[in-house]
């Protein structure tokens with residue numbers, strides 16, 4: 001891997017500091033007001049057979065205690081474990097078959113019977129598509145022959161966070177929740193801001209003060225009440241939790257509610273459907289707070305229990321070496337992350353989670369599927385972003401980390417080069433546009449008059 005080569009740093013410079021630009025001008029204020037009318041509360045109804053819904057309970061992933069699935073849920077009241085919805089899968093298998101699914105439009109809500117909604121009328125949608133899955137061109141250099149990418153940069157707000165928030169906001173709106181709060185590295189807040197706006201739910205977002213500027217602006221424009229915190233996501237979580245208690249906001253924090261996992265399950269369903277139920281051998285997924293990987297694992301398990309698929313791909317969690325608590329715990333054989341990672345620092349903002357709340361579940365997902373946890377350096381991430389740009393794929397740092405990890409494991413001969421591998425690209429590079437620098441003064445500016453470019457003989 002050409003990590004940190006002069007060539008790399010010449011083409012993509014990582015800015016040391018984000019500019020502090022306060023979006024306060026009257027024009028921006030006007031725009032901000034008009035944005036909320038663009039995202040008016042429109043519900044897209046999907047024409048799926050939803051006479052039957054199958055959620056039966058929410059179960060604590062630590063102590064097994066169960067809770068009514070249709071109440072407002074946070075974490076287990078006994079042991080604070082993360083709650084997971086359970087479904088009557090034998091009944092699902094009876095009422096919904098692959099041939100029923102085949103007749104439905106390919107879209108995020110296709111597997112609606114495996115969501116905790118009471119009815120399809122609860123869907124709050126920004127038009128989530130099936131995201132493309134395609135083979136990685138050989139030109140990228142990897143000797144792996146069978147590598148695919150799934151590009152979730154095409155979802156509303158440009159990251160896979162839209163999946164979790166689409167389901168969470170749909171269910172919370174159904175339950176009558178009017179205001180929510182979220183501590184976030186950035187992309188989750190942006191997705192919540194968008195879905196909250198469309199559902200008419202007020203969103204309070206707490207983010208590290210060096211959150212990428214583009215994401216910050218997105219949250220502001222989408223109408224969230226934004227607060228920057230002089231610290232990391234765990235500090236933001238402490239503050240938002242304190243304020244939530246006094247203001248009565250519902251806490252949509254990572255893994256502290258059961259709703260967002262359900263949205264990430266759709267990735268597993270989509271991958272299965274798109275690969276004609278012949279699943280990849282392994283999936284590389286950038287992992288910070290871990291809802292993504294937990295959701296994916298839960299989705300694959302449900303598909304197996306339904307008898308629709310017969311294996312679960314190995315889940316490879318990818319972190320940045322500047323904040324790799326899961327990799328450390330995995331390598332030490334520990335069941336959870338005991339201590340928060342100190343001085344977390346990485347350009348992959350979504351991976352800067354010093355101590356994920358449900359680390360025990362993430363590690364369980366990795367171990368149960370026979371996967372692993374891998375850390376890559378920021379230089380390797382930047383180099384992989386550049387490789388993706390060269391083939392027209394606009395991957396954000398977290399997404400690019402998956403290719404860096406594949407290259408690393410390939411070099412260390414940890415994987416079989418023939419196996420079917422999927423790199424899960426969780427977001428679009430546009431979200432981090434302020435991290436990328438070009439030398440504008442070196443780009444030629446041409447005169448308006450085309451004739452003046454040609455010397456008349």
Ligand SMILES: Cc1ncc(COP(=O)(O)O)c(C=O)c1O
Nearest residue numbers: 288289290291292350398426427
């Ligand atoms: C683009 C992107 N990829 C991956 C992640 C990590 O996701 P998770 O917290 O579900 O592990 C994040 C989190 O913010 C993200 O924004």
Ligand SMILES: [Zn+2]
Nearest residue numbers: 060063076079
């Ligand atoms: Zn419990």
